[in-house]
Amino acid sequence: MNYALISLTAPLVSALLLVFLGYMSGRKHTGLWVLGGSVVSLVSAALALQSAMQAGLPQTINLGGWAEDLGISLRLSSLSALLLVFTAFIHLLVGTYARFSRHAPHQDFWMLSAFLHASLNALWLSADLFNLYITLELIGLAAVAMVALSGARAYKAASDYLLLSLAASLIYLLGVVLIYAQYQTLNLVHLASISSDNTLTRLALVLMTAALMLKGALWPLHLWLPAAHASAPTAVSALLSGIVVKAPLFILWLIWTELAPPELAKQVGPAVAAAGMIALSAAGWSAMRTPYIKVLVAYSTIAQLGYALMALGLLMSWQLPQLHIALWLFVIAHGLAKTSLFLAAGEMQGTLGTKRLSGLRGATQTVPVAMFAFAVAGGSLIGLPPSGGFLAKWVLLEPMLNQPQYWPWALGVLLGTLVSAAYIFRVVALSFDRARINPPDRQPDRAGHWLALLPALLVWGMALIGNQLILILAGGGI
Amino acid sequence: MTPELLIDLILALLLLIIAWSALFAPSRNDAMAMFIAFGVAVALIWARLGAPDLALAEAAIGAGLTGVLFLNAARQLPESGRTTTPRKSTIKAAVFVLLSVSLFFLMLTGPVGEQLTSPVSDTRIVEAMPDAGVSYPVTAVLLNFRAWDTLLELLVLLLALSGARQLYTSSHISKAPQVAAWPLLTGWTQILAPLLVIIGGYLLWSGSKAPGGAFQAGALIASAAVTLRIVGILPPLRWSFWLTRAVISVGAIVFLMVAIATSLFAEGWLNYPVELSAGIIITIEIFATLSIALTLALLIVGDHEDLRT
Numbered sequence: 001m002n003y004a005l006i007s008l009t010a011p012l013v014s015a016l017l018l019v020f021l022g023y024m025s026g027r028k029h030t031g032l033w034v035l036g037g038s039v040v041s042l043v044s045a046a047l048a049l050q051s052a053m054q055a056g057l058p059q060t061i062n063l064g065g066w067a068e069d070l071g072i073s074l075r076l077s078s079l080s081a082l083l084l085v086f087t088a089f090i091h092l093l094v095g096t097y098a099r100f101s102r103h104a105p106h107q108d109f110w111m112l113s114a115f116l117h118a119s120l121n122a123l124w125l126s127a128d129l130f131n132l133y134i135t136l137e138l139i140g141l142a143a144v145a146m147v148a149l150s151g152a153r154a155y156k157a158a159s160d161y162l163l164l165s166l167a168a169s170l171i172y173l174l175g176v177v178l179i180y181a182q183y184q185t186l187n188l189v190h191l192a193s194i195s196s197d198n199t200l201t202r203l204a205l206v207l208m209t210a211a212l213m214l215k216g217a218l219w220p221l222h223l224w225l226p227a228a229h230a231s232a233p234t235a236v237s238a239l240l241s242g243i244v245v246k247a248p249l250f251i252l253w254l255i256w257t258e259l260a261p262p263e264l265a266k267q268v269g270p271a272v273a274a275a276g277m278i279a280l281s282a283a284g285w286s287a288m289r290t291p292y293i294k295v296l297v298a299y300s301t302i303a304q305l306g307y308a309l310m311a312l313g314l315l316m317s318w319q320l321p322q323l324h325i326a327l328w329l330f331v332i333a334h335g336l337a338k339t340s341l342f343l344a345a346g347e348m349q350g351t352l353g354t355k356r357l358s359g360l361r362g363a364t365q366t367v368p369v370a371m372f373a374f375a376v377a378g379g380s381l382i383g384l385p386p387s388g389g390f391l392a393k394w395v396l397l398e399p400m401l402n403q404p405q406y407w408p409w410a411l412g413v414l415l416g417t418l419v420s421a422a423y424i425f426r427v428v429a430l431s432f433d434r435a436r437i438n439p440p441d442r443q444p445d446r447a448g449h450w451l452a453l454l455p456a457l458l459v460w461g462m463a464l465i466g467n468q469l470i471l472i473l474a475g476g477g478i
Numbered sequence: 479m480t481p482e483l484l485i486d487l488i489l490a491l492l493l494l495i496i497a498w499s500a501l502f503a504p505s506r507n508d509a510m511a512m513f514i515a516f517g518v519a520v521a522l523i524w525a526r527l528g529a530p531d532l533a534l535a536e537a538a539i540g541a542g543l544t545g546v547l548f549l550n551a552a553r554q555l556p557e558s559g560r561t562t563t564p565r566k567s568t569i570k571a572a573v574f575v576l577l578s579v580s581l582f583f584l585m586l587t588g589p590v591g592e593q594l595t596s597p598v599s600d601t602r603i604v605e606a607m608p609d610a611g612v613s614y615p616v617t618a619v620l621l622n623f624r625a626w627d628t629l630l631e632l633l634v635l636l637l638a639l640s641g642a643r644q645l646y647t648s649s650h651i652s653k654a655p656q657v658a659a660w661p662l663l664t665g666w667t668q669i670l671a672p673l674l675v676i677i678g679g680y681l682l683w684s685g686s687k688a689p690g691g692a693f694q695a696g697a698l699i700a701s702a703a704v705t706l707r708i709v710g711i712l713p714p715l716r717w718s719f720w721l722t723r724a725v726i727s728v729g730a731i732v733f734l735m736v737a738i739a740t741s742l743f744a745e746g747w748l749n750y751p752v753e754l755s756a757g758i759i760i761t762i763e764i765f766a767t768l769s770i771a772l773t774l775a776l777l778i779v780g781d782h783e784d785l786r787t
Binding site for chain 2: 002005009020022061064070071072108119134137138142145148155
């Protein structure tokens, strides 16, 4: 637990010191300062993961030593430790990109990204409904401020994002109030044992679910995402799509697997899974039709979240532990692949001087490394073996294929795969069109392109540690 | 019908009417005035419900500071005063009525109403109070039982300000024209501002045993700073000046230092030693008040000159 707290404190300290010191320490060193915080956070998160694995069961501490329904509890399970590692790793990677690539974001990026990192870590560790609300609020504000880093052209998207995110927070809060009024505790562990199926609980769950779906851009409440994610600076888009949308998903998973009575979860599960299935094809269709590179990547986030939503819905209705593993494998594989896709898309935009997909003609020749990164990461989104995306999809499909009555769900997964393949190959096919090459505006930035490739290679390497990951997710995760 | 119920019903009806007018007033100025009135009505309702802390915070932040923020923003917008088109208003109005009526009936009738009207028991808090370090339960909850929440709330304020800064640092919004202050306003402000600071200080001091505390005190001191800044007595609070940044971040920094210190030298994260807890809470509250006051002031009147790096 102490390592987890170090992992949480390190980015917070670097963010607060950045505010305190301003950029007095020199503009050059601002980034290194935050990267240092990420390294410390990553190392301690790894140690936390190791201790969580050894402990087996989730470790809980009651902050301040107060009783669990008076104070706030933090909980370190092997899943939350894994998410700590994942968050620190993506922040380190995107931070390195922001520091060393040509398209460096505004100086304020560093402070905001460190705050975002700390807030995400606080969320993964929280086991208290109201505390989760505050972490959501922090994440939302940091994300909006980071979208606004792009300058005036992003203000519309940022203000829409802000308003929707605040509205969603208030709806979530109303749900929390209803739960507290009924059970007089906010502690999730405690609530799991006393919650019962009644109108008030149902109302609270509906409110919280709607709010979290809005915040996490889960279909059908996803319409704000493409504008916000596509207009943000490249490094920010990678963080937002890679990790931030998973935070509401985590809470959604918590409330439906712990707070909600199992019988109710069983009834609601198919509806959630169906929303995921529609997201896969509907958002995939939009990705196929859009003329802009980053918007395509943003729509693909909504589509891919459909898999996670489907895994969650089926987990709720069938209560199989494999689906828990599938859900979190999707989250991690998608996080890595999407970081790579957004970095590659941003690099290609910058080098080729266009936001349009048509500008990617001949990209295999002009920006080969970035295009390779895009294709490789896209392969994981489609689920080509042996990538991380394939691993997750395999775990998800296994229980479906065993029972003939579940085959329609498998058909949904297949359809989603076809649609993802269609929009990824649309880009890849354009990039091989070397007859009508779009000449680049400037020399490719090698460091940036290789950094974009790194997470794509890692997601393909996930198969190598697949057993380990499954073991971590199975061990004391729930 | 008891007289109390009559008052409650009048307040509830008043709130609905004001909310309606604030949402659907055709002119911008009317809508802003109604929003301020809405804040006052909500504050009255909190007071009636026996939550003086919330009433104070709502009056200071919801009615006072947000009202100034609106007026200040409207000054910089083009003159056109209309807020909504009639047709859109009708649709919105229908949704508004439908939602409030259904929520109202959901809350008051059937099993939901029964569960909601049962009072929340606070025996746990009463039992823990002797170890809390302060004698006022709300302060004990905010700074001891659920201190981690409050630490994060301070970060929320800080992040809100960082977000507002982006509007000035990442693009070139032109500077708003400075309007000369009305002499009478300047005179009044010179009397009002010191009073506000004194009341803020009193609220901070009384927070450990009576309603009050860091947020309320910070909001009052912020409103003093805001009025002084508007009439031009206070110079710009520049972000690039180190003291501004220091004051903005000091609340969260001190709180985090307490958390780290308790986990290194005491029993754990934010687990204050009982004999020191009164001192720790007061220290945190003083620094938090400073941060809250300056952050709120900058959020309201922070301008081109203040927020650019």
